[in-house]
Amino acid sequence: MASSTAKPFVFPGLPISQSLLPIPADPKRSLKLGAGVQHVPPSTITATSPGILRIDDKKNVVWVENNHRRYVSYPGDLVIATVLRSAAEQFFLQICPHSPTVLLNHLSFENVSRKTRPQLNTGATVYARVLSVDKHLETELVCFNPSTGKADGLGELKGGMLFDISPGMSRRLLLQKSKEQGGIAILDILAEKLNFELAVGLNGRLWIDGSTVRETMAIGKAIQEIDQGALDIEKQRKLAGRLLREIGKG
């Protein structure tokens, strides 16, 4: 999407003006409505949530972006979930505090059969992808890529620590070029000096496994600080420098 100076703010209850919506090259292609937008027949589009209206002209999609605290699941999202209990066929997991449980089939892992099903205990942390979301059914997760059958890094997260961040921050961290597109430079700077593994869940959870607990804590706290303080790249550099000095790797 080309840069646009106008980033329209939309508010629930008011129709979104036709001039803001993308004009498809092919008039037969329908407009797709993403999160936070609804269609009111016959031809009005209104926002259901306050935020910035984002438009993808190529895909002909509109959606509303905002940084809400509670994550709303969407198919294809990567999430970090906690195992609550195991049943005959599936695990019951939780992706947000107090929210309805989600399902993960025992066979939704790489290279498993009925005889080699994974053993996940209550409290285990799982990195998974959202497979299906339906308001009338329970959300289902998978721990492998359905098209290749490979795990692609999904599965149980052993060791490490979980940190809470805002869903908006996790979206930024998961961008393909998180530095150029998301304005996150700290990971690249820290990776030059430290060894750590990191998994980002769009549900606002961040899992980090550093070589020591101290390093894990330091990285997690730094990312939370960037999230809360809306630090720019320059401030992130300073923060990373201070952090590395504190743990003696500066």
Place this chain on the structure above:
Amino acid sequence: MAHSVELDVLPDADGSCRFSMGAISVLASINGPLEVQRRDELPEEATIDVAVRPSAGLAGIRERFFEGLIHKTLKQVIKTKQFPRTLIQITLQITASPDIDAIAGRPHQAASLLYLLPSLLNAAMLALLCSSIALSNTFASTVIILMPNGEIISAPSIQQIQTAKSIHVLAYTLPGDLILVESEGSFDIHSWEGCLITGKDQCLGNLSDNSNPASAKALHTQFRELIEARTMHSESWRQNIDV
């Protein structure tokens, strides 16, 4: 009476807000969609649970009465059909309320304290706008009083409320629909219509008189500006990035 608003005051709630107006202060928190208890579960829509807590003592009949009115009003703006079999929990804690009964010499239990209602409703509305719950609309609520001499006063002080002949609480949605009217006292149809017009001006801006728009910003405009500022802050990292 001017009001002041603080958004996201509670770190763990999905949406929260402190709404203060004069001597009234309300802390609102919204959580949802959450897992619902079996007995409260609705198959086609979300259950809305409103809890009003007084500044002192236990919640009683008056708080139940407020809860009923707030529930009815919020149900009209929340898209409950989007989250079937879930719970949306709304807690409204009154942190400060004027000690009107002590001055009036009435027993505390007997007063309905209707003038607290707009603060409760506005706090709930702003907290909802901070949460991720889908809304079909937004509203703003205000209190209007009718004096014995027939004068209509918007945003009255506590002293004025005490001497009022009747008190009216109104809530208007953004397109200008009236979604809540609650009146107390004696009044006639003409003065009531006058109250409606004054209330609509308070909530939506002066529609009849465009000559003096700067005098007082409508509640809706103020709410919108607050939420816009909040969104712009969380999106501020985007400023130097060409996405």
